[in-house]
Amino acid sequence: MGSERRNDGTEERCDGCIIAAHAPDALKLLGKQATYDELRILGAFQYAYSDIFLHRDKHLMPQNPAAWSAWNVLGTIDNKVCVTYWLNILQLKLLPDQQLRHLHLTVAAIDHFGFPLDMQNITRTGRPFLVTLNPLHTPEHTLLKWSTGHPIPSVAASRASRELNLIQGKRRIWFSGAYQGAFTKP
Template identity: 55%
Template sequence: MATHAPDTLDMLGKEATFDETRILGAFQYVHSDTFLHRDKTFLPRDPAAWSACNFLGTINNRGCATYWLNIIQNLGDSKISYLVTLDPPHTPEHTLLKWRTSHPVPSVAASKASCELHQIQGKRGLWFFGVYQGYGFHANGLKTGMVIADGMLRRSCSIRDNPKYMVPTWPETGARLIVTRFFKSFIQTGCIILLEDGGTIFTFQGTEKRCSLKVSLRVHNTQFYWKVATRADIGIADAFIHGDISFVNKNEGLLNLFMIYVANRDLNASAKRGWWTPLLDLSSAKYFIGHVSNRNTLTQARRNISRHYDL
């Protein structure tokens, strides 16, 4: 039943069970007067500050949100602005339409009820979903719909709640820029997708049809970018060993990555830079210096023997 919680209980009427009434009744709603209009006074005074969603405070400590449909709906013509405002302090000028909407209110009771929804889902052949099971946004409705669909198909579905977004340091931010730019220029065939914890996605899709493979890597730590930028191919190996990245396809992900590498290496055979080679050749310089400083001289050989053998 893809309806608001109160509407669901109204439709069930006396047939609603005790648990259904208790859980669905915990979701409370507020009602808002909504206006479709063209009154630009509900937008910031500086047009450069206009955005898809604009907040306007009032003298009575209330506020209203105005949505700029030209951006949201990609209307294109910026000379005529179409706006939707919720609970304005006064009726906007050039009002085209007015209606009343309901919105779920996040609360402790609603959060607890969301954790108990499994007690009524699928019982009596009824499934309940809607934006009230999240924070009232369309994305919450999509997430709950996916969970219900998998439940009806008797499949497990794991959707992360409140993901922690990755906040890279300044060096890691620069390294991420270097690595993503390199991928963008290097990947000419196949597809590599980087899925950062928190939701950020980078997709590198080649235009050549030589390789049809696709590999998805989950980035768990932004140190991955720093390691690749400073240590090249050894950096990605180190990141994989230490759990900074993992493959969505645990069986064939690593193999597919190598296959994509081989295909792109052949296409980039004329290029001077190799696979994973970082900007300014930081890795090459680092390991060259390390190699020179660790030359196996006679003096170092004697010192090594004296430290490890009782002579």
């Protein structure tokens, strides 16, 4: 496929490439070298992008705490859903191995930003840990912000899912992403 000569004089050969990214990002990586089929198939997948905040702002939850649930839909803004997940409750609903993985991610995010928190489990802290997608404003007590995209179901995406085999391994390039298998029946 290609080789790279390093500063120390060594050479590394690559036999293939796996592009594990959203379909639009895969096309950007391929640039002008994308084939007609790659453009047609990967280009059929459209994405909805969200700004996501890990925070402790109770104002993004129902006013009555008795109405709080694991998922709290606050409405839509500019065709984007605004929803707050109550992590403390979600921790209780996850399977033990999932719970441990999510707990470590949450603790790592909090430790990274220097918020002292001695906790075995966020369900016992007495403080809400919330994740909000697409809030109207930046939440108070924000611990972490990131953005991500999710594939949008469509007829074109379903058709493209069934045609992925036409580009897999061609030119020794393989594609992997959330769009794979998301729109096809098992």
